[in-house]
Amino acid sequence: MKLLTLYNRVNIITTVVVMLITGIIYYQAISWILNDQNDKALKVEEDEVFDYVKLNRQLPQVFESKDQQISFAEAPANSVKREFINTQYQKEKNEYESGRGLVSSVTVNGKYYKVLIVESKVETEDLIQIIFAITIGVILLLLLVLLVANRLILNRLWQPFYSILRELQLFNVTENREIAKTDTRIEEFNQLNQAVTLTTEKAKLDYKDLKAFTENASHELLTPIAVINSKLDTLIQTDNFSERQSKLLNDLYGAVSRLSRLNQSLLLLVKIENRLLHDQQSINLKTLIEELLAQLEDIFHDKQITVSTTLDNKEVTASRYLMEILLNNLIINAVRHNHPGGEIIIDLNTDSFTIKNTGDAHALPDDKIFTRFHKSSGSDGSGLGLTISKQICENFNFSLNYQYLLPHHTFIIKF
């Protein structure tokens, strides 16, 4: 949920609740005041009746008044309790309005009368209605103003926050871009900005250290690997090895060459990430793929893999060295995870390069295969091939994706 939405929701709910409560109290208060006014008028009328009776010793003449009606009725002595009542006001024959009445009593010449004075409440109610309508109007207007104001204020107020957020989203630890300073007078956002800048700087520094470490470590490893390699080459020149010794030496060779490839891959990865390879040139991918396939022909043959290609002419501007590695990795990958008698289908058109291969009948986890050292069981690779491929693609703004469409594992590069 967006901050504004949540803020508006809370704001509006509280406003409406408070307004409703205020409205009810207001209504009650006004009703009470107006009722009180009515009652006072009734009392005045009652007093007038009493005065008249006192003075004239007879009941006053009952005459039609616009908004007041008085009636007298004989009643048993002391049977009437004085009280104010809500009653009906007969405006015309068969036309009633709500009214307020006072029931009282008066004794004239020893006769006991019940006095009923009724006043129309129509005007009072009209007044209440108008006041109520105005109140509702004010509430609605206030809500509207609040909504608009919130939107404006929040958007403006939170602008620095959103720009910091945008910066963070664009942040990439491998890139050299700095987090831009957001200009704001709000202290919290300034602090946030500072914290973000510090954290990202630190992350970049750590990343740089890590890269430097990887590079240095790999470099330092090269020499001992070279020594082992050369000593093995020297060792096999000495004569007479038993079958057992030969097997051991073979295993050693295998391990050393894997170690050395792993090391080369790490160094290459660091180099790509550092964007240290800039031999950009125009490359005809069709020719390159054909060359690479010719190079690997023996291996396809040995593994009885059928390779079919549909290659259009496609030129890209990139490092030839890296493009070779990229395509070679994908092709070798398609061979390594294939089964004898399987097939590889390569498609190249102006938009994309697609390589499909038969293999294990289950999809690979596409969120993991591009991570470092992710290997499927039984893979002899370094676990860096696809990571390198992905990095190379990112380097040239290509996308590299994996799909499993029965029965083929498919890798697609989109240019």
Place this chain on the structure above:
Amino acid sequence: MLSFVYMKLLIIEDEEGLRESIEEYFTEAGNICETAATYSAAVTKIELYRYDCILLDITLPGGNGISILKKLKASNYTDGVLIISAKNSLDDRLEGLDLGADDYLVKPFHLSELKARVSAIIRRKMYNGSNLLVFKEISIDLQARTLKVHDKPVKFTRKEFDLLIYFIANKGKVISKNAIAEHLWGDGIDIADNFDFIYSHIKNVRKKLMEAGANDYIQAAYGMGYKFTDQ
């Protein structure tokens, strides 16, 4: 007799283990190998003596191998130079080759690969113009990439041709299957430890040579590799 190329080499390498292995691998009848472990030792040697080929490590105690190369070129010495470096950087490679190095080999490498590269450099230097490599009844035209046995042409594929030259350069040495695979397919080849396809290439080379009337010079060596020998 182009088959017996005596070499005078200078190995400039600070890592003792590697230096010794290279020295041992290259030292055989007629070859002279000298070594230098530091920048100053190397500079002293190149100022005093000339070599057929100098194996030059870039990172040396006391200086940079690139400046040794610059010194050589500034003095117009024609020694062949093969850079052996731990830096597999394209820029370094290009800089080295631009400055006049003949080849560039990245650590780690197989000694047989080094030998093949050095032999190629020396062949180019010593027999300028002649591209003929002769071994007994086999004669190879390196330029035209053709091969004759007893003066009769034999058809070799590109890989078989490379393989034979590689063997001849490493005559008398056991070459591991790994080294052969890396030579023929490059670093890209990390497909399992299945070298069956090497076997079929070697089988073809032997068959073609023997059918053309040459002796069988290629021997399997304890299941580890192969040896090209005239004995």
